[in-house]
Amino acid sequence: xxxxxxxxxxxxxxxxxxxxxxxxxxxxxxxxxxxxxxxxxxxxxxxxxxxxxxxxxxxxxxxxxxxxxxxxxxxxxxxxxxxxxxxxxxxxxxxxxxxxxxxxxxxxxxxxxxxxxxxxxxx
Numbered sequence: 001x002x003x004x005x006x007x008x009x010x011x012x013x014x015x016x017x018x019x020x021x022x023x024x025x026x027x028x029x030x031x032x033x034x035x036x037x038x039x040x041x042x043x044x045x046x047x048x049x050x051x052x053x054x055x056x057x058x059x060x061x062x063x064x065x066x067x068x069x070x071x072x073x074x075x076x077x078x079x080x081x082x083x084x085x086x087x088x089x090x091x092x093x094x095x096x097x098x099x100x101x102x103x104x105x106x107x108x109x110x111x112x113x114x115x116x117x118x119x120x121x122x123x
Contacts, residue, residue, distance in 0.1 A: 016048050048099075052099075
């Protein structure tokens with residue numbers, strides 16, 4: 001069990017890049033260690049969390065833990081917000097590519113089937 005005092009919750013950000021920057025700042029202000037970090041995000045956004053975390057400084061121990069989910073669960077969650085699960089996927093793929101080019105995140109390997117799927121989803 002993790003003691004509640006050991007948990008830093010960053011809730012002021014609007015995107016993954018801000019999540020990391022605000023967390024680093026929150027840790028500095030509270031004199032907290034970021035030696036062990038657990039990131040939780042939706043499964044498709046989780047692919048951007050790790051390369052984003054690699055950019056602010058030296059490698060640290062970290063865990064990446066998307067909540068347990070299935071395609072049906074994720075689809076239902078998006079429908080609650082009147083959104084489609086498939087709609088944001090091409091943008092996520094593009095952000096992995098373009099953010100790395102701008103050095104906002106570490107380069108991420110994107111297999112050619114993922115690149116091809118993005119093309120299909122955007123046509």
